[in-house]
Amino acid sequence: MVNKIEVDLNALTHNVAIIKKHIYPETKIIGVVKANAYGHGLVETARVIWTSGVDILATATLEEAIALRVSRIKAPILVLGYVEPSEFWKAIDFDITLTIFDFESAYKLAREAKKQNRWARIDVAVDTGMNRYGFPTYEVLDIFQKIYKLEHLKIEGIHSHFADPEDKEFSRNQIKQMQNVLFSFQQMKIPIPMVHMAATKAIFLHPEAQFDAVRPGIGLYGYSGIEGNSELKPALELKSQIVALRRVGKDETVGYQRTYVAKGPRKIAVIPLGYADGYPRALSNKASVLVNGTRAKIAGIVSMNAIMVDVTGIKCSLNDEVVLIGGQGNGMVNADELAKLAQSNVCEILSRLPREIPREYHFK
Incomplete structure (x- = not known):
């Protein structure tokens, strides 16, 4: 295999x-393993995270949660995203907790649970300023009283989500809203x-918001998003190989739209991985890869399934390993370096x- 991802399981632990x-x-x-565990691989990653001391696993979709159950992962599982009412029976069958953010869904889930003579588990979302999922804070008390009257529903939790933890004033207001609800x-x-x-x-910026549980996602994979925080260890490496080498003369161009113009004789390596493989086109002419421990900058526009890099002055040959992350x-x-260059974030780069x-998967 030319392209591969290596995951350090010790880093996760x-x-x-x-x-x-x-x-x-x-x-x-509550360990968040949504989006294929942020690109690390859902089942293998979730199993290590759970056995390392995480109490609950969280996914974005019911399909992800069921995949964990089918793989015999017995941890409590919370689905954070939307689930079609027609799929509620599966959540009950696999003993998966669903996030509820409208009363109609709670009613339909209770009805399905009663039909099966089972109990359904729910976690109620509260909107404290994200304006995405969740009941407005002024409705939560009334909604809870109504939900408690429904048969066959067990309320496992209540949660909210920060819009921008680095905005201290706004975040304090969100915490206060949640405290008022409680x-x-x-x-x-x-x-x-x-x-x-x-x-x-x-977790790092607002310890007063820990409450009964915390819900780390990207932190489990080695990134805090906080400048200067180096305690966490990135677990994922993205690797490929050199599959072609080119000699390019002065003023010759490389790649689509001819955006790279050689200032002199250059040696160009071709790597068979591009934006269809998750490497952002926005990194064109910006990012660097590692070839034999030396940085080599991308030359030209990232193609669908290939990138070219300038390896002038680097001793390298066909089939040499290339590290992209x-x-x-x-x-x-x-x-995080790639995320800044692509004007994105680490979550998008990895997922x-x-x-x-x-x-x-290795224990390094």
């Missing part, structure tokens, strides 16, 4: 330990289920890596 270090001993960890529950003597709000950044020798190219690229 290390990252769980670091997150545990930053939370209270009684605080649970206070209203206490006043009405409504049982409060597991409360969770903080994802990776908020990860380390080689003394060199390092991390996903867009397609399932078709083979994954190899």
